[in-house]
Amino acid sequence: MSHPTTASSRSSRRRFLKGAGQVTLAALTIGFEWGASSRRARALSAGPKTAPFAPNAFLRIGADDSVTVIAKHVEMGQGAYTGIATIVAEELDADWSRVRVESAPADAKRYANLAFGTIQGTGGSSAMANSWMQLREAGAKARAMLLSAAAQQWGVPVDHLMVEQGVVHERTGHRKATFGALVARASTLPVPATAALKDPKDFKLIGQRAPRVDVPAKCDGTAQFTLDVREPGMLVALLERPPRFGATVLSFDGAAATAVPGVVKVVQVPYGVAVIAQGFWSAKNGRDALKVQWDETHAEKRSSAEIMSEYRRLAEQPALSARKEGDAQRALGTAAHRLSATFEFPYLAHAPMEPLDAVVRLTPERCDIWAGDQFQTIDQANAARIAGLAPEQVYINTLYAGGSFGRRANPGSDYISQAVAIAKAHGADGTPIKLQWTREDDVRGGLYRPMYLHSLEAGLSSAGELVGWRHRIVGQSIVANTPFQSMIKEGVDPTSVEGAATIAYAIPNLSVELATTQVGVPTLWWRVVGSSHTTFAVEAFIDEAAHAAGQDPYQFRRKLLANHVRLRGVLDLAAQKAGWSSKPLSSGRGRGIAVAEAFNTFVAQVAEVRVDQAGTVTVERVVCAVDCGTPINPDIIKAQMEGGIGFGLGAALYGAITLKDGRVEQSNFNGYRVLRINEMPAVEVHIVPSSEAPTGVGEPGVAPIGPALANAIFAATGQRHYVFPLTKS
Amino acid sequence: MATTFTLNGESRTLDADPQMPLLWAVRELAGLPGTKYGCGMALCGACTVQVDGAATRSCVLPLSAVAGRQVTTIEGLKSREAKAVQAAWIDLQVPQCGYCQSGQIVSATSLLEKNPAPTDADINSAMSGNICRCAAYVRIRAAIHAAAHTLKA
Numbered sequence: 001m002s003h004p005t006t007a008s009s010r011s012s013r014r015r016f017l018k019g020a021g022q023v024t025l026a027a028l029t030i031g032f033e034w035g036a037s038s039r040r041a042r043a044l045s046a047g048p049k050t051a052p053f054a055p056n057a058f059l060r061i062g063a064d065d066s067v068t069v070i071a072k073h074v075e076m077g078q079g080a081y082t083g084i085a086t087i088v089a090e091e092l093d094a095d096w097s098r099v100r101v102e103s104a105p106a107d108a109k110r111y112a113n114l115a116f117g118t119i120q121g122t123g124g125s126s127a128m129a130n131s132w133m134q135l136r137e138a139g140a141k142a143r144a145m146l147l148s149a150a151a152q153q154w155g156v157p158v159d160h161l162m163v164e165q166g167v168v169h170e171r172t173g174h175r176k177a178t179f180g181a182l183v184a185r186a187s188t189l190p191v192p193a194t195a196a197l198k199d200p201k202d203f204k205l206i207g208q209r210a211p212r213v214d215v216p217a218k219c220d221g222t223a224q225f226t227l228d229v230r231e232p233g234m235l236v237a238l239l240e241r242p243p244r245f246g247a248t249v250l251s252f253d254g255a256a257a258t259a260v261p262g263v264v265k266v267v268q269v270p271y272g273v274a275v276i277a278q279g280f281w282s283a284k285n286g287r288d289a290l291k292v293q294w295d296e297t298h299a300e301k302r303s304s305a306e307i308m309s310e311y312r313r314l315a316e317q318p319a320l321s322a323r324k325e326g327d328a329q330r331a332l333g334t335a336a337h338r339l340s341a342t343f344e345f346p347y348l349a350h351a352p353m354e355p356l357d358a359v360v361r362l363t364p365e366r367c368d369i370w371a372g373d374q375f376q377t378i379d380q381a382n383a384a385r386i387a388g389l390a391p392e393q394v395y396i397n398t399l400y401a402g403g404s405f406g407r408r409a410n411p412g413s414d415y416i417s418q419a420v421a422i423a424k425a426h427g428a429d430g431t432p433i434k435l436q437w438t439r440e441d442d443v444r445g446g447l448y449r450p451m452y453l454h455s456l457e458a459g460l461s462s463a464g465e466l467v468g469w470r471h472r473i474v475g476q477s478i479v480a481n482t483p484f485q486s487m488i489k490e491g492v493d494p495t496s497v498e499g500a501a502t503i504a505y506a507i508p509n510l511s512v513e514l515a516t517t518q519v520g521v522p523t524l525w526w527r528v529v530g531s532s533h534t535t536f537a538v539e540a541f542i543d544e545a546a547h548a549a550g551q552d553p554y555q556f557r558r559k560l561l562a563n564h565v566r567l568r569g570v571l572d573l574a575a576q577k578a579g580w581s582s583k584p585l586s587s588g589r590g591r592g593i594a595v596a597e598a599f600n601t602f603v604a605q606v607a608e609v610r611v612d613q614a615g616t617v618t619v620e621r622v623v624c625a626v627d628c629g630t631p632i633n634p635d636i637i638k639a640q641m642e643g644g645i646g647f648g649l650g651a652a653l654y655g656a657i658t659l660k661d662g663r664v665e666q667s668n669f670n671g672y673r674v675l676r677i678n679e680m681p682a683v684e685v686h687i688v689p690s691s692e693a694p695t696g697v698g699e700p701g702v703a704p705i706g707p708a709l710a711n712a713i714f715a716a717t718g719q720r721h722y723v724f725p726l727t728k729s
Numbered sequence: 730m731a732t733t734f735t736l737n738g739e740s741r742t743l744d745a746d747p748q749m750p751l752l753w754a755v756r757e758l759a760g761l762p763g764t765k766y767g768c769g770m771a772l773c774g775a776c777t778v779q780v781d782g783a784a785t786r787s788c789v790l791p792l793s794a795v796a797g798r799q800v801t802t803i804e805g806l807k808s809r810e811a812k813a814v815q816a817a818w819i820d821l822q823v824p825q826c827g828y829c830q831s832g833q834i835v836s837a838t839s840l841l842e843k844n845p846a847p848t849d850a851d852i853n854s855a856m857s858g859n860i861c862r863c864a865a866y867v868r869i870r871a872a873i874h875a876a877a878h879t880l881k882a
Binding site for chain 2: 076077078079209211212215216217218219222223224225227228230261279280281351355401402403404405436438636640642644645646647649668669674675676677678680682
């Protein structure tokens with residue numbers, strides 16, 4: 001049994017959403033059972049004669065002993081379903097083999113992400129952290145009710161009873177009853193106001209390697225993604241989008257498209273022109289035949305190189321303060337040794353394996369949506385607005401998402417909004433329509449991790465102490481001009497500076513500044529958000545400072561983290577497990593270290609690389625230490641670290657979206673290169689034992705790998721790189 | 730135009746545009762959704778099926794090209810190697826989002842059917858066409874070795 005973890009607490013998405021909670025949407029309480037284990041769920045719901053025991057919004061126990069946990073978070077690979085089920089099953093003392101997970105409907109009242117305030121959604125590695133106490137209580141109260149039911153039935157005091165693996169039995173006698181046998185009586189009992197939670201030393205599932213609930217179906221092709229939704233009479237739509245961001249449809253000629261066999265209709269929507277057909281192939285051929293004239297008056301026409309030139313100019317000027325301690329300017333001016341560097345990071349696409357897709361069935365009274373939905377109540381509100389319905393008339397069915405990395409959590413709900421607009425343009429006649437993005441649509445579709453420039457200066461005393469630090473960040477805001485711009489405080493978007501403004505190193509004189517730019521390229525959070533670039537710059541530059549101070553980069557960091565027990569803990573653990581001080585590498589090889597906090601999880605990594613004569617970099621091994629509080633499922637934590645490392649390595653080595661005269665130059669996995677198996681290093685993950693509340697692991701593992709890699713390349717070659725990805729520098 | 734071929738051991742005739750990629754014919758016409766669309770250009774491997782036993786990217790293979798041939802999708806994998814791969818995948822908890830896994834499993838099965846004891850280099854060569862954005866590569870490699878070990882026993 002197992003589970004995952006995705007939790008946390010402060011930072012970007014979460015903080016931002018909390019600030020924006022006012023926007024919130026009416027709560028819906030209509031259940032629509034679909035979702036993860038839909039097939040089994042439906043088969044089951046056809047059966048039971050006794051009404052299930054459903055003591056709260058997160059749990060349903062059937063007379064057949066089935067335990068259904070209702071997940072308010074999307075399962076997009078991070079293991080949320082398993083983690084959620086583990087927490088409930090632990091306090092319930094359920095038989096893990098009888099536990100399954102079903103997705104919750106959109107309903108902010110019951111299913112809000114507590115880290116987001118009143119919005120139901122998944123992000124900021126918050127699933128475990130915000131669910132922890134809520135689901136422990138849900139499980140514990142249900143367990144108390146089942147115990148009471150058995151006590152009543154047998155006429156014995158509750159404390160004569162115990163629960164093991166879904167069975168209530170007498171401590172000394174031999175009467176026993178499965179959960180299912182107690183369902184009818186338990187349903188008549190009041191829900192207790194409180195219930196004792198387990199002492200963590202009694203945990204049986206938490207901390208163990210509970211197998212993931214979604215794995216079997218993901219090994220035989222039966223797991224259901226949005227791509228797999230088939231409804232009677234369903235049509236497939238492809239949308240022709242503008243060739244440049246900000247362009248709009250001037251006119252179109254759909255005659256040739258309509259003539260393609262299988263094409264049903266060509267419709268204009270605010271996002272472009274959609275070809276609706278009987279299947280993907282017809283829709284694609286139809287779209288290829290479509291002729292659209294675009295109005296590019298307001299389109300972004302610059303190249304990314306031009307935009308970066310502007311960023312370089314901006315970096316020469318002081319910008320808005322994101323953090324200030326002491327007097328950095330003075331400290332730098334009087335430092336015995338001063339160093340500076342500028343780092344450039346590109347736009348990045350998320351490129352989840354499942355190209356975006358959504359199925360919409362729209363009538364004048366109702367809108368049903370099937371999607372790998374990450375922002376349920378936001379998507380519900382956007383769909384309602386476009387459809388001209390009230391939010392409670394929109395029913396979201398959250399399916400497995402084939403990856404996301406942030407892409408499916410977007411304030412405009414682009415892929416869902418487009419599908420609703422197409423269904424509306426089709427006539428809102430109840431025909432199910434699947435909007436399918438191609439990979440090209442995805443890579444060229446915007447909502448990228450913004451391009452950033454980081455300019456840093458550091459000052460060292462003659463004794464090699466870090467006395468001053470100035471960090472200037474130039475780039476677009478993710479939340480500006482979205483419903484969430486209230487996150488911006490005094491001009492500073494916290495998602496642009498997290499990881500830099502929150503630098504943990506003890507530096508007496510510190511200035512972190514932000515210049516927010518206006519570019520017509522839509523941007524979005526990308527796995528680990530701000531720390532995807534801030535940690536890169538900070539950890540590469542602190543390494544440079546360590547070398548300038550003539551000190552070991554691990555020890556240099558360690559001294560500066562004296563007051564940060566958990567950060568230093570992972571740093572020490574990674575260094576020790578990697579043999580940092582004890583095992584020198586052979587010639588041509590190098591080791592680099594980096595450490596980060598993201599979403600209240602602490603991660604350190606040591607990368608070992610080999611660089612051959614031609615300069616080809618091979619990452620041979622990565623040692624990772626992570627402190628995410630109570631490890632709910634160590635195997636999922638390891639998997640998320642492994643995956644985060646691979647994801648981050650691909651970006652650091654190859655990832656870049658570039659524009660030429662406003663047009664995206666990449667279109668598929670040939671131009672937008674991601675990591676492949678032959679490029680994946682061996683990974684060792686070490687988890688810090690902890691009894692702190694759990695935090696998330698979906699994103700933090702990405703943060704340190706880029707700088708650990710860059711620092712390892714320096715150790716191997718003596719060369720620093722400042723322009724990323726590495727293949728461009 | 731009708732194309733007749735063997736799909737997961739059964740003769741099927743699909744009346745469709747012969748240029749339609751096998752992927753969409755299998756998914757939308759034959760109703761087998763396990764094979765996934767990822768790139769449409771044979772760059773990612775999510776659509777991998779076996780054609781006459783060889784791992785093949787179905788997203789660029791016209792339906793007409795499989796006339797008279799044997800096509801096996803994730804739903805039809807039955808070999809001893811396939812069962813060992815799937816068991817190892819579950820045992821090592823390989824999938825994350827899971828979307829690429831049908832393709833990964835078909836590729837891994839095809840590798841083991843031809844090479845019962847692949848080296849890391851063999852795995853790189855057979856599997857580097859299958860992208861996993863969750864980067865579950867450490868476990869994919871380990872699971873192939875584990876399956877090979879099971880098959881040897």
